[in-house]
Amino acid sequence: MTDEEFRAEVRGWLAARLASAEFACLAGKGGTGRAHEFVAERMAWERRLGADGWIGLGWPEDDGGRGLPWRRQVIFYEEYARADAPGRVGHIGEQLVAPTLLTFGTPEQKARFLPGIAAGTELWCQGYSEPGAGSDLAGLRTRAALRDGEWHVDGQKIWTSLAHVADWCFLLARTSADAERHRGLSCLLVPVRQPGVEIRPIRQITGTAEFNEVFFDDARTDAGNVAGEPGDGWRVALGMLGVERGVSNLGQLIGFQREFESVLAAARGNGSIADPDIAGRIADAWTGLQVLRFTTEEVLGTAAPDPVAGGAAANVVKLMWTSWHQRLGELAVDVIGPDAMLAGPEYDLSDTQRLFLFSRAETIFGGSNEIQRNIVAERGLGLPRG
Amino acid sequence: MDTPEQAALREAVRDFCRKQSGPGAWDRLTGELGLTGLAVPECYGGSGAGLAEVAVAVEETGRVLLPAPYLSTALAGAVLGEDGGEPAGGAAAGFLPGIASGALRAAFVFGDSVQVTDGRLAGVARHVLDGAEAGLFVVRAGEALFAVRAADAVVTPAGTLDETRSQATVEFHGAPCARVGCPAGRAEDLLRVLLAVESAGAAAHCLDVTVGYLKTRVQFGRPIGTFQALRHRCADLAVEVTSARSTAYAAVRAAVSSSTGSPASAVSAAAAELAVLGPLAKRHCADVFWHAAAEMIQLHGGIGFTWEHEAHRYLKRAKTSQLLHGTPAELRRLVSQRAGLS
Numbered sequence: 001m002t003d004e005e006f007r008a009e010v011r012g013w014l015a016a017r018l019a020s021a022e023f024a025c026l027a028g029k030g031g032t033g034r035a036h037e038f039v040a041e042r043m044a045w046e047r048r049l050g051a052d053g054w055i056g057l058g059w060p061e062d063d064g065g066r067g068l069p070w071r072r073q074v075i076f077y078e079e080y081a082r083a084d085a086p087g088r089v090g091h092i093g094e095q096l097v098a099p100t101l102l103t104f105g106t107p108e109q110k111a112r113f114l115p116g117i118a119a120g121t122e123l124w125c126q127g128y129s130e131p132g133a134g135s136d137l138a139g140l141r142t143r144a145a146l147r148d149g150e151w152h153v154d155g156q157k158i159w160t161s162l163a164h165v166a167d168w169c170f171l172l173a174r175t176s177a178d179a180e181r182h183r184g185l186s187c188l189l190v191p192v193r194q195p196g197v198e199i200r201p202i203r204q205i206t207g208t209a210e211f212n213e214v215f216f217d218d219a220r221t222d223a224g225n226v227a228g229e230p231g232d233g234w235r236v237a238l239g240m241l242g243v244e245r246g247v248s249n250l251g252q253l254i255g256f257q258r259e260f261e262s263v264l265a266a267a268r269g270n271g272s273i274a275d276p277d278i279a280g281r282i283a284d285a286w287t288g289l290q291v292l293r294f295t296t297e298e299v300l301g302t303a304a305p306d307p308v309a310g311g312a313a314a315n316v317v318k319l320m321w322t323s324w325h326q327r328l329g330e331l332a333v334d335v336i337g338p339d340a341m342l343a344g345p346e347y348d349l350s351d352t353q354r355l356f357l358f359s360r361a362e363t364i365f366g367g368s369n370e371i372q373r374n375i376v377a378e379r380g381l382g383l384p385r386g
Numbered sequence: 387m388d389t390p391e392q393a394a395l396r397e398a399v400r401d402f403c404r405k406q407s408g409p410g411a412w413d414r415l416t417g418e419l420g421l422t423g424l425a426v427p428e429c430y431g432g433s434g435a436g437l438a439e440v441a442v443a444v445e446e447t448g449r450v451l452l453p454a455p456y457l458s459t460a461l462a463g464a465v466l467g468e469d470g471g472e473p474a475g476g477a478a479a480g481f482l483p484g485i486a487s488g489a490l491r492a493a494f495v496f497g498d499s500v501q502v503t504d505g506r507l508a509g510v511a512r513h514v515l516d517g518a519e520a521g522l523f524v525v526r527a528g529e530a531l532f533a534v535r536a537a538d539a540v541v542t543p544a545g546t547l548d549e550t551r552s553q554a555t556v557e558f559h560g561a562p563c564a565r566v567g568c569p570a571g572r573a574e575d576l577l578r579v580l581l582a583v584e585s586a587g588a589a590a591h592c593l594d595v596t597v598g599y600l601k602t603r604v605q606f607g608r609p610i611g612t613f614q615a616l617r618h619r620c621a622d623l624a625v626e627v628t629s630a631r632s633t634a635y636a637a638v639r640a641a642v643s644s645s646t647g648s649p650a651s652a653v654s655a656a657a658a659e660l661a662v663l664g665p666l667a668k669r670h671c672a673d674v675f676w677h678a679a680a681e682m683i684q685l686h687g688g689i690g691f692t693w694e695h696e697a698h699r700y701l702k703r704a705k706t707s708q709l710l711h712g713t714p715a716e717l718r719r720l721v722s723q724r725a726g727l728s
Contacts, residue, residue: 264727273728283722287666290636291629298387298632308590308628319625373621374614380624381597386612 007075010054014083017048023086030087031255033354035210038086039165043123046090050120055094058247063102063110064118070247070301077251084258089162093117093124095248097170100187104228104236113168113189125166125192127157127173127214128237135371137172138181138234142216144173144188146230149223151175151188153196153216159365163199163212166192171216172237175230185233189225196220205357207347249300249317253293256321259328259355260289266352267335281331288324295320312380315372322362322369329356387635391435392442399446412454416488421447421456423486425464430482437464437576437645441583441638448584449591451696451703453550455491455516457580462492462524465576466533468646469567477533477564481522493520495556496574496711502527507534507558515710517554518543525563526570532563548702572644572657575664578711579637582667585675585707586630592678592700593627596620596685603687616685623681630674637667662724668707669717676704 001009018027023045029038049055058073059065088094098117101110116122133140142155153173163169169190176184192199196219201209228236264282267273273282299306299313309316333340333356340356343349349357363369377383388396402419416422424439426432433439440460447456463485469478484490493516500509507527514523518541523534538561544553566573597620600611610616640663642648643656679701683690690697708714722728 279722279728280718282727283718283725286725286727287670287718287721290663290666291633291670294636295629295632298635299628306628308593308624308631312624313628316625316628319622320629370618373618376621376624377611377617381593381620383597383600383611383617383620384609386608386614 003071003075006072007079010076010079011083013052013054014079014085018083018085023048026086028084028086030089033206033208033210033349033358035087035161036208039089042086042089043120043165045086046088046120046123048120049090050118055090055120056098056114056118059098059102059114059118064114073247074250077248078254081251081254081258089123089165090117090120091248092126092162092166092170093122093168096126097124097168097189100170100227100236100239103239104187106224108224109189109227116167122167123162123165124168124170125160125163125212125214127160127169127171127190129159130156131158135368138185140172140174140185142171142173143177144171144175144186146175146223150220151190151223151225153188153190153219153221155216157214157216158202158211160199160212160214161210163192163214164201168192169197169214170227172233175233182234184231185237186230187227187233187236188221189227190216190219190221194219205360206349206354249296249314249321252321253289253296256289256292256325256328259332260285262351263328263332263335266332270335270337272335272337278331278335281334285324285328285331288327292320292324308380309376310380310382312376315367315375316380318366319369319372319376322359325355325362326359329359332356388442392439395439396442396446399443400449403446403450403452406450406452411452412488415452415454415456420486422459422463422488424460426467426482426486430467430478431486432463432467432482436647437579437641438638440464441580441635441641444580445583445587445634448587451550451588451699455493455519455551457584458494458516458520458577459485459488459490459492461494461573461577461580462522464645465524465531465568465573466566477566480564481533484521490521491516491519492522492524493517493554493556494573494577495523495525496570496577497526500525500527500558502530502532502563505563506560507532507563508560510555510557512544512553512555513710514554514556516552517541517556518552520554523556524566524573525558526574529570531566531568531570531573533566534558534561534563538562546706548699548706550699550703551706572660574711575660576641578664578668579634579641579660581707581710582630582634582637582664582671585668585671585704586627586634588700588703589627589630589671589675589678592675592682592697593620593623595696596623596678596682599686619681619685623678626674626677630671633663633667633670637663640664662721665712665717665720665724668712669714669721672704672708673714675700676708679704 017023026041030042056065057068061067130140144151144153169192171188171190173188175186196217198215200213202211203209272278296317299309306313332352336352420433421443423432424435428434444457466478466482493514495511495514497511499511500507521536525532525534540557542555546553601609603610640656640659643652644660682697689695
C-alpha cells in the first residue's frame with residue numbers, strides 16, 4: 001500500500017463513521033475550548049477507533065500496534081483534522097502512557113495496560129502539576145509510600161485534563177522523602193475510581209471545565225504499578241514529553257488551516273477584509289502558518305538534529321505554534337468586531353470566542369513558554385545555567 | 387536535508403569563506419570552486435547542478451557577507467541556463483561560458499522603468515544590486531527578460547550604506563539586447579528566494595556570534611549568558627532563525643521543482659508555489675535577519691556599536707535585504723494577492 005492509498009483508507013473510514021447515525025453529532029466537537037462536550041459519545045468514538053485499529057498505529061506489532069512508520073501516523077492525524085473529527089479522550093493513554101510503557105514498562109505492565117489503551121476502553125489522565133509545583137515541577141509534594149504490597153498515595157494534582165472520565169492516572173509522586181528534588185520521584189499507575197481519589201472540576205476562562213483538581217487521600221495501587229524503577233520517575237516522566245508530539249504537531253497544522261480559513265471567510269463575509277490593517281494581519285497569519293508548517297516539517301520530520309534548534313526542536317515548535325495560534329485568536333475576534341463582546345445564554349460562546357480564550361492556555365500548558373525558552377537556551381544554544 | 391554532494395559543497399564553501407580575503411577571492415570562488423557555474427549546463431562550462439546547489443553556496447557566502455557579486459552572477463547562470471540548448475537569440479550561448487568561468491559578472495534589473503522597442507532597451511534603473519561591477523545585465527521590460535552587455539549601458543556606481551555589496555544606477559539608451567526565455571516574474575522570484583537563503587545564513591551567523599559572546603562576556607561575576615533576560619531573547623531568536631532556514635529551503639524546493647529540468651507534471655504547480663513563496667520567504671527571512679542583527683548589536687553592548695565589530699555590517703546588509711526587490715509592506719500585499727487572501 002502506498003502512502004496515498006493509506007490516506008484514502010483513513011479518509012474513507014472517517015467519512016463513513018462520521019456520517020453514521022451514532023457519530024454524526026460529533027463532527028467538530030470536543031476541540032479547542034470544547035473538551036467538555038459530548039463526552040459519552042466521544043468515549044464511544046474512542047472505542048470505535050480502537051476496534052477498527054486506529055489506536056497505536058506506531059507501536060510495534062508485538063505490542064498490539066500496527067508498526068506503521070512515522071509518515072503514516074502523520075497522515076492519520078492530518079486526515080483526522082481534515083475530517084473535523086472529534087477531540088480525542090484517549091490521547092494521554094496513546095501518546096504519553098503507551099510510549100512510556102513501551103520504553104520503560106515490564107512485560108507484565110505492557111500486557112496489562114496496552115490492550116485497554118489500544119481498544120479505547122481504558123482512559124488515562126496525567127498527574128504532574130500541583131498547586132505548588134507548576135514550572136518547578138520537581139518541587140512536587142504528592143507522596144507515595146510502599147506498605148503491605150501497595151503504594152499509598154497522598155497529595156493533590158491540578159490541571160488534570162479528563163480526570164473525570166479516566167480510569168487510570170499516570171502519576172508523578174515523591175517516593176523517597178530524604179532524596180533531593182529530582183531523585184526520589186516515581187511514576188505510578190493509579191486507578192482513579194477508588195475511595196481515596198476525589199475529583200473537582202476547575203471552571204476556567206471559557207466558563208467550561210476541561211481541567212480538574214485531583215485529591216489523593218490514602219489512594220492505593222499495587223506495588224507493581226510503577227513505570228521504570230522507583231526513584232527514576234523524573235527521567236521516565238519527562239523522557240516521553242515531546243517524543244510523540246511530533247506526529248500530532250504535524251497533524252494539527254491541518255486544523256490550523258481550517259481555523260484560518262474560517263477567519264478569512266468571516267472577514268470576507270462582514271467586509272472587514274477591506275480594512276487594510278485586518279487584511280495585513282490576515283496576510284501575516286497565513287504567512288505565519290506556512291512558516292510554522294515548513295519549520296515543523298523540517299525540524300520534526302527528520303531524524304538529524306536541526307543546525308539551529310539542536311536538541312530543542314520540539315520546544316522551538318511549541319513556542320511557534322502556541323504564539324501563532326494565540327495571534328490567530330486575537331485576529332479572529334477583531335474580524336468579528338463588536339459582536340464578539342456578546343455571549344449566548346448561560347455563557348454559551350462561539351467557536352471564535354473559544355479559540356480566542358482557550359489559546360491563552362496554550363502558552364502555559366505542557367511547559368510554559370518561558371520554560372520552553374529556558375530549554376532552547378540551554379539545550380539548543382548551549383548557554384550556561386545561572 | 388543536504389544530499390551528500392550538497393553537504394560536501396557546503397563544507398568546501400564554508401572553508402573557503404573562512405580563509406578568503408582580498409582581491410583573489412573571486413578567482414578562487416569561480417575557478418577552483420566553480421560556484422558561479424553551479425547552475426550552468428555542462429555544455430557551457432558549468433557543472434550542471436542547479437538552484438539547490440546555488441542556494442547552499444549563497445547561504446554560506448551570506449553567512450560571512452562575502453563582498454562579491456556572487457548571488458546575482460550565479461542566478462544569471464541559472465536563469466540563462468534554463469534556455470538550455472535553445473539558441474533563443476543566442477543569449478545563453480553568448481554569456482554562459484563567461485558566467486561559468488567567472489570572467490563575466492551579472493546583475494538583474496527589475497522594476498517598471500525599462501521599455502523595449504524594436505529590439506532595443508531604453509530607460510533608467512536605480513538600486514541595481516551588484517550593478518557596479520557587472521559585465522552583463524539581465525533586464526525586465528514588460529513581462530519579458532533581456533540580456534544586455536554592460537558596455538552598451540551607462541553605469542554609475544552608487545555609494546552604499548552596506549559596503550559589502552555594490553549598487554549602481556544603470557541607463558539604457560537604445561541598448562541592443564537578446565531575449566531570455568525565463569519569464570521576468572519568475573526570475574525576480576528566484577532572486578527573492580536567494581535573498582531569503584542569504585538572509586537565513588546571515589541571521590544564523592548573528593545568532594551564533596551573539597551566543598558565543600554571551601558565553602564569555604562576564605559581568606556581575608558571571609557570564610552574561612546566565613541571565614534569563616538575555617537567554618530568552620536568544621531563544622526567541624533561535625526560533626526565528628530556525629523558521630527562516632526552513633522557510634527559505636521550502637522556497638528553494640519550489641524553485642527547483644519549477645525549473646525546466648523537472649518533471650513537466652510538477653512544474654506548473656511548483657511555479658504557482660514559487661510565485662507565493664518567493665516574496666513570502668524573502669520577507670520572512672529578511673525580517674528575521676534584521677531582528678537578529680539588531681539583537682546582535684544590543685546583546686553585545688557598546689562593542690557592537692563600533693566600526694571594528696562586524697555587527698554593523700550585518701545590520702546594514704539586513705536593512706538592505708529588507709528593502710531590495712520588495713519592501714516588507716509591498717511583499718505582504720503581494721503575498722496576499724498571490725495567495726488569494728483578499
